[in-house]
Amino acid sequence: MSPRDLGAVSPGSDIRRSRVYQLPTGGFWHRFHRLSGIPFLAIYLLLPWIPVRGHPAVHVDLPDRRLWVFGHLFTPGDGFLLVFILLGAAFGLFFVTALLGRVWCGFACPQTVLLEEVVRRFERLIEGPRPVHMRRDAGPWTFDKAWRKAVKWTGILLFSLLVAGTFISYFTTPAVLWTGRAGGFATGATGVLTGLLFFDLVWFRERFCIFICPYARFQGALTDADTVAVGYDRERGEPRAPGRHRPEGAGACVDCGRCVTVCPQGIDIRNGFQLECISCGLCIDACEPVMQRFGQPNLIRWETVDGRAKPRWTRPRILAYIAILTVIFGGFAWRLARRHVxxxxxxxxxxxxxxxxxxxxxxxxxxxxxxxxxxxxxxxxxxxxxxxxxxxxxxxxxxxxxxxxxxxxxxxxxxxxxxxxxxxxxxxxxxxxxxxxxxxxxxxxxxxxxxxxxxxx
Ligand code: SF4
Ligand code: SF4
CATH class of the missing domain: 2.60.40.10 (Immunoglobulins)
Incomplete structure (x- = not known):
């Protein structure tokens, strides 16, 4: 059975690409996701609700041009600090990407966290196991299909409203927004954001990473041969051959397709390094038990983009980023020390x-x-x-x-x-x-x- 028969899609640049029906894994990287994603999500949802000295922990007060962060007020006079923070965030992302590829996408990006930690779990709860979900989707509309879609879409819509409303609450405060006292602009923005998020979480999904996200577009310029990414051991794995009774000279890959069915991006890592890959590591989890059954080491692993097990950590690009980040953080600390009350x-x-x-x-x-x-x-x-x-x-x-x-x-x-x-x-x-x-x-x-x-x- 080929990966396509298993409901996966091959990489492609067509925005009408097939739907990804992801099989959940339960391995180390899956658990790591939960550990990284859920705290991020909880912090995002809770911050505007936590009062610190009479203000939300983070409040961007645009009309009065003020920013409250944990009880401290920042005004336009502190604009330099913001410049240092933005530069630090940008170069920090460049640095991490050069070292570890797209780990931001795989473990911390809001799109990944919302989709993997909330929406897909909820979807599995309503739609049932993957083969059942796929069969139902391929079949005609029935009462069973209709009520499940209705419940699923309603749940995702309410979740989208919560996430979008939380974002707007950072500007209006939750007490104002959720009691209907926000102005027409804030209410309208919440509605538009909710609609966009709903569309993204229900249908667009991984297409956002592939077709919209600018970071995915320029990551090719940020990585090099020593960047760590998820890779497939082609030398050991190929030529792949299914089943236990394998022909002489067959590689270790049994072509079970599990690495493809767990992939949230719907790609086949065995095709090599691909721009669609978000370095989530779930295909490593998927191959692990399969190879264990055959007494073999995992075929999918963290390795360099050009297939070596050990990267060169100290290379000119990395040292340059460290130097730039040192200057930025030094400037930030200097400016912070000179900040007036x-x-x-x-x-x-x-x-x-x-x-x-x-x-x-x-x-x-x-x-x-x-x-x-x-x-x-x-x-x-x-x-x-x-x-x-x-x-x-x-x-x-x-x-x-x-x-x-x-x-x-x-x-x-x-x-x-x-x-x-x-x-x-x-x-x-x-x-x-x-x-x-x-x-x-x-x-x-x-x-x-x-x-x-x-x-x-
Ligand atoms: S290929 Fe593997 S690491 Fe890349 S997105 Fe798919 S599952 Fe994640
Ligand atoms: S999970 Fe491992 S054995 Fe199965 S198809 Fe992928 S690489 Fe091959």
Whole structure:
């Protein structure tokens, strides 16, 4: 019986490729999947529900341009950190791909986790064992077929709604979304995402990896001959021959087709390294018991792309990625250490330059915008440097965690200070050990002397 007779499909680039009816395995890599996938899924679903200091553990507040991560507030002023995180994620993925191929796809990608750990399990529960499912699908519509499809699709639709809604909850908070208080855009986006996910999980499935995912497209540029991937020992396995009574000179592969029927991508690993392969290792699990029955080592194993058992770990590409990642993480740590607990924006009050009082004191008025990014209330101390005898008048304020407040700041220089029309100054905001210094200018229009009068701009 050929793999195609077993319901598998051969690799192909036709988007109308046959449906994959996957046979479950119970081997080591299958268990490893569960260990890696289910915690990822649980973290994703639970994070927006876990309150940390009054906010969801992760909350992207787009209207106010804020990001809450475990009680810490990040604002546009922390944009550099985001750049380092994105660069680190991209180069981290390149590094892992160069070393271990598509292990991200096989063990951590949301598409794989949702499909393998939830949808296919649920499908098996409703549709029954693989041959029964295949027979029913090939047969006419009956009541039995109809109710099973209805239950399966309803279950997948509700699951799609949960996953899509969770994604939108990261932006709106779950309390707002699931109580119907989110705006039309968030509700509409949840509906569209649910529909797309439902379509993907019910029908599109592995086609997403093969035809849509850009990572699959450029992985050829990220791997080399030493990259570790799942491979078939062609030398020992071929020429394959089925059955126990095998002809003289036959290879070890008994052509049982199990490695093909367990493959979530519907490919035959015996055809060599293929772009469709997501390195999930399930075909290794499938061949293991078959070869054990014949007292032989597994024909499918982790090996290099060019078929060697041991890769060269220290090669120029890997060393280059390590160097780049070291620079990125160093930059991230440096930037994080310089991060202030308070965001400061300091601007001259619109429409004013300076005011000269009757006694000759020159006053400049500014607007100070403060945002508390700490998890504790903060009472900042405001002062200026660079202006002799300057007095700063600012209302005292204690900012709650995450609170943003605008304060009028009046900087007053007494007569006789001898300042020019424009004098550089520094606004200093002290919060405990942290100090933020902002460059600004003090305008006086003419040298500040003891003579009263002056002008207002
Ligand atoms: S060929 Fe093997 S490792 Fe690759 S996707 Fe299929 S089962 Fe997974
Ligand atoms: S599971 Fe092993 S023995 Fe069976 S077809 Fe695949 S490679 Fe051959």
């Amino acid at each position: 308070v965001d400061v924006e300091f601007d001259r009050l619109p429409g004013t330059l300076y005011v000269v009082d009757d006694d000759g004191t020159v006053r400049n008025t500014f607007l100070l915008a403060l945002t508390n990014k700490d998890a504790e209330p903060l009472t900042p101390r405001i002062s200026v440097e660079g202006l002799p005898d300057a007095r700063v008048v600012v209302p005292e304020a204690t900012l709650a965690p995450g609170e943003a407040r605008k304060l009028p700041v009046s900087v007053e220089v007494p007569p006789g200070a001898g300042l020019g029309r424009t004098t550089p100054m520094k606004l200093v905001v002290d919060v405990g050990e942290d100090r933020v210094v902002v460059d600004a200018t003090f305008k006086s229009g003419a040298p500040v002397t003891s003579a009263p009068g002056g002008s207002e701009g």
